[in-house]
Amino acid sequence: MLNRVQKYETERLKKELQKMKTRQFFREVWANKMARVGVIMIGFFVLMAIFGPIIMPFKTTDIASSRDMVFNPPSAEHWLGTDNQGRDVLAYLVNGARSSLFVGLVATVISMVLGTLIGITAGYIGSWVDNLLMRITDFFLVLPWLPFCMVLAAILGNSIWNIILVIGLTGWASTARIIRAQTLSVKEQQYVERTQSIGAGRWHIMMKHILPNVFPLVFSEAILIVSSSILTETSLAFLGLGDPTSPSWGTMLNDAYSTGAMTVGAWWYFITPGLCVILVALGFTLMGYAFDEILNPKLKER
């Protein structure tokens, strides 16, 4: 009975500590200027992606009925002007935020899971497994990613899930290297040795003891990878490999390019999606650097 009470008490304390740590983390994020700017930028775009399409008075299917509604410059009615079919550019932009962010985030999750698993396995098991996995990682590091993605996407076809898969499969290599290096140092800690001597299995040690210790690194790395995933998606969509049923900012730029927005001088059509991509990528990069500083305090001393 007493034992149970004790156990309950420790559990409760653990949770309390976790809560405090989380609160502390958020306070530190807010105190960091870079992180604050990044969080505000990303928060804005996330809100835009979630609520934007609901609030917008125009839909991306509202096609112009007359010729003089085509390529209109920004006005009181259409804040960011209209495109070659008379669609509202702002509505297009807001809808594009959804798929751009969605693809970027899900592809990053895939990259992170792959990179972490491969990194921990290579680092912890070592010997020939490490050698083999690292050669594969090197292979993916030197592979020219855009031609690779183009070939893969062309064969798999233009669905949003294929694009996510392609980006996820190509973006894990650098993470695997970093996680491996961290695993190598965690592995030498005494508590790992102790767990080994009690007879814990490899999988148990990797998941319960090594993963929590490399997790802060995974987290800050993930945020940096999001921005490169979004950039990759934009490039692929621009080259015509985007999913036509869920247009992203890249698809929008492809449309602007192929309908000659540059030659007619419709700057509002091609400048805005590019700016959004830059701001989102910048926001994630700022957040990533700041989180790295907060979560991996060793960097601060340097």
Next chain:
Amino acid sequence: MAIRTLKRFFFSCVTIFFVIAFNFFLFRVMPGNVETIIAKANTSEAVKARLLAEAGLDQPLLTQFGIYLKNLLTGDFGEAFYNYDGSSDVLTIIAGRLPNTVILLLCAEAVAIVLGLLVGVICAQKRGSKLDTGLLSGSLVMYSMPTFWFAMLLIFLFCVTFRIFPTGGITTPGTNYQGWMHIQDYLHHMILPMICMGLLMIGVYAVTMRSTMMNILTEDYINTARAKGFSAKYILLHHAIPNAMVPMATIIALNIAAILGGAIQLETLFSWQGLGQLMYEALNRRDYPVLQGCFFVSTVAVILVNFIMDTIYGFIDPRVKS
């Protein structure tokens, strides 16, 4: 040293073999295998039948791989589904396009290295100043910019609004310049893509250069040189920069893959008739043999450059030898 180079060479060969195997199986085992790919192609039935026979689909997979390997090594990259530049032999098409890409990339790389070096050194010298923060955040923004979007901006500004440069192509259509005139025309078309590519690459070089320079400037031998009475300029040119070039070499090699990606987007936008534009054309027509060939050539190029850089690295940094 020799063992290290040999090891590297062996690894490069293995990587290239991986690429070949990947290239082969991807086009056969994946959901869109050769039969469906050929069936989807917009060519006549006779051509389709010939393509099917050539692919040797009645043979076992391993034999097919053997044939594929033999063909590749003897320079037979297969036939394209369409004609490019008046030819349908994949190797001929690629060989015709390659020089344009190489020239553009080398020039852009030179612009980026020189400017990146300058920016990095200036930032390291004036560390913490407004100039430093400005240049650094500028390179960060350039880094998060989609390549093709920057190109679109430049085209809009310099070709459409101010009409200083031609909008694309490698020579003015309808002209038949010879000799010096031809070179002049070619260069005039190349300036904008070159600057665009160079500016986008500066960021990586500048940031690397800045951090290495900052590390080097606090080293003891710099203090010694200062104590000897050398001027700041002399120390910078003869002590600091040569040593900072070592990490730069690594970054240049690592960057090659990214640069190729950028080249595809830029060549497409500027209709620069190189390998990247060829890939884009092939992609839009789903011309798989060409796509496969381009992918193979670009990957081998990246692996080769990495190998060469790695070998040179041993010479410029004697510490690697031991």
